[in-house]
Amino acid sequence: MKILGIETSCDETAAAVVENGNKILSHVVSSSIRLYQGTGGIVPEVAAREQLRFLIPVISQTLKKASLSKTDVDALAVTVGPGLINSLLVGVETAKALAWAWQKPLLPLNHLLGHFYVNFVDRLLEEPSGGGELSHPQSAPRRIPVFPLVYLVVSGGHTHLFLAKSHQRFSLLGQTRDDAAGEAFDKVARLLGLGFPGGPEMERAAYGGNPMAYLLPRPMLNDPSLDFSFSGLKTAVLRETLKKDFSQEKVADLAASFQLSVVETLSAKALRALRQTGVKSLVAGGGVLANQALRQSLADLCRKLAVDFFVAPKKLSTDNAVGIAAAAFYQNNPWPWEEVAAQASLKELVLSHQ
Ligand code: KG4
Ligand code: ZN
Secondary structure (H helix, E strand, O other), rough: OOOEEEEEEOEEEEEEEEEEEOOOOOEEEEEOHHHHHOOOOOOHHHHHHHHHHHHHHHHHHOOOOOOOOOHHOEEEEEOOOOOOOHHHHHHHHHHHHHHHHHHOOOEEEEEEHHHHHHHHOOHHHHHOOOOOOOOOOOOOOOOOOOOOEEEEEEEEOOEEEEEEEOOEOOOOOEEOOOOHHHHHHHHHHOOOOOOHHHHHHHHHHOOOOOOOOOOOOOOOOOOOOEEEEOOOHHHHHHHHHHHOOOOHHHHHHHHHHHHHHHHHHHHHHHHHHHHHHHOOOEEOOOOHHHHHHHHHHHHHHHHHHEEEEEOOOHHHHHOHHHHHHHHHHHHOOOHHHHHHOOOOOOOOOOOOOO
């Protein structure tokens, strides 16, 4: 079963063909991120226009790379939300048109399931070295997550913890009450005069810094819930930058201290979720999982708890269509194309057609 996935929820225009939910036949990501260096944030209208320009070429290139034609595709999958509405519309309406023209089933997916199911694909086919991280040897059987499990998603728009009992049953354990962790990375990067997107720039700056230099808050750790909050942490950084003795030389220390605070907070809540639920697998996904300190901290935590840890290679942690194509295979719930619609604030993870 070869599924063509399409993902256009934000600034990435992405397509992928994944076979049977595990084998990546090809995948292409084009991003308009370079256009926002001057604005320090995504401009939704610009992002949508770029989606329109690039989506058809990206789909064509994806099929060409895998030497496939439309007749080889068994189904289409598309992110319907959450995300920027005009960007979503481009992907959703294109997928509907293709489903109709090619006479193929169409599966609508929640973006967060893309970050989840990318952990079900066989990484060795994409990156022979496994990206140098957490890979399994070529001869070993493929490891895929086993339910029940805890799913931690950390991106520019989400910081959520779910308990998943099966492919159809995800329940929310906790979420951010204000900024998402990725959003906090981006905003703090801006405060510190670093580029956009802030996450990778902050990580780079943090390498040269002392994470103990500033004692920043670990937000909501004393709160018994599994919720997060990152806006106070951002304000704490702002306060430091406004002090008289703050200078450019202190940026690396502040970036490192901020990163440590985010990593410790996310790890502590993930630990609490694992203890509370008693499950033996943690799946992590979303753009912030490209951060090495976070990956390492979660991997160490799971090793200590004898919990299986799943995280995609860094390149597949940020937005792409591989997870969407894989998600469609496991969710296996096609919709009539006429009923598929973009939903900017989509909440349900599993979209079942009645
Ligand atoms: O999942 P994603 O690609 O898009 C959304 O669904 O939001 O996540 C993007 C977020 C951005 O906030 C970006 O700054 C952050 O992930 N990010 C990172 C790193 N790479 C991307 N944050 C920290 N360290 C990184 N290396
Ligand atoms: Zn994402």
